Amino acid sequence: MVDVKCEIVIQRPRAAVAGFAADPNNAPTWYANIGSAVHRGGPPVGVGTLVDFGARFLGRELKYTYEFVEWVPGSRLVMRTAQGPFPMQTTYTWSDEGSATRMVLANTGEPAGFSKVAGFLMAPMMRHAMGKDLRKLKELLESGAADR
Template identity: 60%
Template sequence: MSVDVTVETIIRRPVDVVAGYAADPANAPSWYANIESVEWRTAPPLAIGTEVDFVARFLGKRLAYTYRFAEYVPGERLVMSTAQGPFPMETTYTWRSVPGGTRMSLRNRGEPAGLLRVAGSVAAAAVRRATTKDLARLKAVLEQG
């Protein structure tokens, strides 16, 4: 069963602030609850083809994976997908200016592998819960600053 989850929120900060912070992989551990560490595989700055290694915890399991950035339009859209890892996933961020701030959309879609494949609906629900919490954390971090 595939996973395709989109979550949106409005963050009361300008697009350049929200997009700049969210697109920087070094900030991921501050707003993604499950991400424990990030390491650039290729040298910054972020560009198409950049690869970044992530270590995360998901459904009680440690996951190590590499994301490759496939599309990046600063302040508008970022698309990255796993180049290596146990859960083939594509993640898309979009940002749009709205009255009072920025509408950020975070979409995760992919095909669970291994044990997660058997528990596809559980994985989809877990991704939705985690993504909702992550955007809420991002909103809190950026609105406090």
């Protein structure tokens, strides 16, 4: 079992942070390992939304589909995938931190196949990647680059 959580405080209002982070079209701009995200069915996002991702992890190309299983706009998003080598649940939570926003990114999953062999490496690698991704998100949002 892999269970990794990272958090960051972003100097932007919660609606702006949550709105940008929860939009699947923005994922490739702040996730280093995600090369593509295709939202099936188009906006708006909500419970049942399906997003096809193309990613690279541990030197392998991965294709997987996340389903939004919980959606509380501006507060919480839970996405889950059951197929692929690494069934995963990703949770975003956003809360006010004064005039800023605290974002928590959590990933839990049960590696299988190739990923199970590399399982002991996964948590520290995921923690490093997730921290880097959150720092990129912070940079995009605080610089105003996400508004362009």
